[in-house]
Amino acid sequence: MFGGMKLIKENLREQELTLENNSRKYTINNILNPKWILILIPMLFIVLFTFIPILKLFKLSFVDQNGFTLKYLSQVFTEKVYFQVILLTLKTGFIITILSILLAYPVAYFLVKTKSAKLKKFILLVIMIPFWISLLVRTFSWIIILQDQGILNSFLIYIGLINKPIHLLYNGISVTIGMVHVLFPFMVLNIYSSMESIDMQLVQVAEVMGAKPMRAFWGIFFPLSVPGILSGSIIVFVLSLGYFITPSLLGGSQNMVISTLIQNNISATLNWPLAASLALVLFIITMILLVILALLMKKNHMIGDES
Amino acid sequence: MWLPIVVIVVLFFLIAPVFVLVPLSFTSLSYFKFPPPSFSMQWYHAFFNNSQWVQCFGRSIVIAALTVGMSLVIGTMAAAAVTRIEFKHKDVFMAFMVLPMVIPVIIISIALYNTFSSLGLTDTILGLVLAHTLLSIPMVFVTVMTGLKSVDKNIELAAMGLGSKYISIFFNITLPQIKPSMVSAAIFAFSTSIDEVTVTMFISGAKTKTLPVAMWESMRNNITPDIAAVSTILISITLVMLFIQEIVRGRSAKIRQN
Numbered sequence: 001m002f003g004g005m006k007l008i009k010e011n012l013r014e015q016e017l018t019l020e021n022n023s024r025k026y027t028i029n030n031i032l033n034p035k036w037i038l039i040l041i042p043m044l045f046i047v048l049f050t051f052i053p054i055l056k057l058f059k060l061s062f063v064d065q066n067g068f069t070l071k072y073l074s075q076v077f078t079e080k081v082y083f084q085v086i087l088l089t090l091k092t093g094f095i096i097t098i099l100s101i102l103l104a105y106p107v108a109y110f111l112v113k114t115k116s117a118k119l120k121k122f123i124l125l126v127i128m129i130p131f132w133i134s135l136l137v138r139t140f141s142w143i144i145i146l147q148d149q150g151i152l153n154s155f156l157i158y159i160g161l162i163n164k165p166i167h168l169l170y171n172g173i174s175v176t177i178g179m180v181h182v183l184f185p186f187m188v189l190n191i192y193s194s195m196e197s198i199d200m201q202l203v204q205v206a207e208v209m210g211a212k213p214m215r216a217f218w219g220i221f222f223p224l225s226v227p228g229i230l231s232g233s234i235i236v237f238v239l240s241l242g243y244f245i246t247p248s249l250l251g252g253s254q255n256m257v258i259s260t261l262i263q264n265n266i267s268a269t270l271n272w273p274l275a276a277s278l279a280l281v282l283f284i285i286t287m288i289l290l291v292i293l294a295l296l297m298k299k300n301h302m303i304g305d306e307s
Numbered sequence: 308m309w310l311p312i313v314v315i316v317v318l319f320f321l322i323a324p325v326f327v328l329v330p331l332s333f334t335s336l337s338y339f340k341f342p343p344p345s346f347s348m349q350w351y352h353a354f355f356n357n358s359q360w361v362q363c364f365g366r367s368i369v370i371a372a373l374t375v376g377m378s379l380v381i382g383t384m385a386a387a388a389v390t391r392i393e394f395k396h397k398d399v400f401m402a403f404m405v406l407p408m409v410i411p412v413i414i415i416s417i418a419l420y421n422t423f424s425s426l427g428l429t430d431t432i433l434g435l436v437l438a439h440t441l442l443s444i445p446m447v448f449v450t451v452m453t454g455l456k457s458v459d460k461n462i463e464l465a466a467m468g469l470g471s472k473y474i475s476i477f478f479n480i481t482l483p484q485i486k487p488s489m490v491s492a493a494i495f496a497f498s499t500s501i502d503e504v505t506v507t508m509f510i511s512g513a514k515t516k517t518l519p520v521a522m523w524e525s526m527r528n529n530i531t532p533d534i535a536a537v538s539t540i541l542i543s544i545t546l547v548m549l550f551i552q553e554i555v556r557g558r559s560a561k562i563r564q565n
Contacts, residue, residue, distance in 0.1 A: 035392050039400065042385035042444070046403045049441045053422035054414065060421070103320075106313040113310075126318045132545050133325060134502040136519050137538040140526055141324035144331065144339045144535075151327060151341045184321065242411025244505045249526060259413040266417055266509070279414045286411060 061276035072273040076281055086281065089257040093240040096179045097233045104188035112195045131185050139249050142178045143169060170252035178246040183239055187232040194228025227300050234293040238286055258282050329542065332535035339532065350536040360521065367518040370432060371500035374439040378496045379489065381440065382447030390455040408445035412505045420509040430512030438506045443496035450495060454488025490555045494548045
């Protein structure tokens with residue numbers, strides 16, 4: 001027994017010694033303190049490979065060999081061709097957002113209403129599957145569905161709805177379909193999570209007090225789900241502005257958006273200043289929308305805290 | 308009554324493109340007819356006998372593996388910094404870590420193309436790994452951070468009190484507890500890298516073409532069923548990864564219950 005006590009005491013003394021050693025080591029190697037390495041290495045990586053390259057790119061938009069110039073940035077807004085591309089990008093984004101809301105809202109509502117946990121899990125799984133599959137693969141799939149001899153046209157001809165293939169690919173229709181398919185999960189998950197936090201008793205109370213189900217829905221449930229629609233819409237809209245693969249593969253020459261125009265200016269015409277100016281405009285629009293989103297989410301949190 | 312019907316139609320719209328591709332990759336025809344009149348493996352043979360496809364595929368796997376390693380190291384460091392260290396301007400640090408996800412990818416693409424060509428990093432494996440790593444960092448950072456937040460800090464403090472070094476505490480005590488989030492982070496990084504087209508297209512060249520870039524080029528020129536075969540292979544890789552994730556998650560949940 002005494003032997004055991006002795007061992008423990010020796011152990012303790014050893015530990016005290018190592019503790020002392022450790023503290024001494026850290027004061028000597030203060031610069032090599034793991035604390036700073038953990039912060040510095042990731043920071044250095046992002047600064048070197050994202051931050052500085054982007055600043056260098058933006059510099060190209062207003063500095064050329066003669067020094068400061070606003071020639072290229074003003075070109076973006078004054079030349080009709082470029083300005084139209086920006087307008088088309090915003091218009092396409094708007095249509096995609098509206099369509100996503102219309103498709104996502106019923107699905108989210110069904111998810112909240114359904115009582116079967118299994119069904120809920122299954123629907124969420126189906127929503128997440130496209131998320132996981134390569135974007136290129138999904139886009140390719142739309143090409144074979146929508147082309148003139150594609151699956152959809154063959155089917156429509158087979159059931160006798162049309163007798164000549166309709167052109168669905170390489171135009172606005174295919175870009176919109178492809179993009180809605182890509183961005184839909186973001187919308188539905190946003191709306192669903194805001195609906196989850198709605199107190200269903202409010203709707204029940206309204207119905208008990210004599211409101212018809214339709215009126216209870218539009219008067220109480222829908223307004224409470226608006227924050228989810230808004231945040232989902234901003235995310236979908238922002239993402240739609242920057243997407244490159246889908247408009248590039250599914251669009252035709254008439255469907256040039258900002259991202260494909262940027263790529264065109266780099267690969268085809270080698271017009272770096274103009275590409276950089278377009279990138280800067282796209283960046284500013286994106287950041288403004290993201291700040292609005294952040295404010296919106298903050299406000300919702302505050303409302304949530306109060307209740 | 309109309310609600311379930313709408314839901315079914317929307318879910319069908321979501322899932323149909325996936326279900327169309329897989330059977331078409333086994334078609335015996337050289338064009339797309341759905342459903343295929345008869346099945347064959349010819350497009351898989353075409354894929355594996357085409358040295359360009361196979362080379363690009365191998366290269367993609369190598370780049371994705373290197374990306375996983377690098378982004379896990381950097382992302383975990385950043386996550387550890389945020390959850391274990393008190394420092395000023397932590398919110399700025401976090402904003403920087405998710406920056407690559409917030410900026411439209413086309414802007415990152417041409418910015419990197421511009422910088423990498425002056426550094427001689429275009430058309431190199433290193434350049435591609437660096438680019439894919441920075442695109443993966445945000446997801447790795449967020450995933451590992453969530454994992455680290457759930458770990459009981461007292462165990463780490465106890466180990467520190469007993470004289471262990473930071474590094475051995477991390478590898479012996481913290482890492483085993485955040486294994487599921489590390490696996491998810493690795494899968495995120497892997498699929499980011501193996502799917503990446505936009506940035507890769509700009510900075511890769513003839514020597515470093517990846518599978519997605521080869522697919523992209525062939526989709527722009529002529530659409531043949533061998534792309535459907537490649538797509539099916541990619542879909543199966545995704546399924547395998549999700550399966551691994553489920554196994555790891557299930558196992559650690561069991562351990563926690565015990």
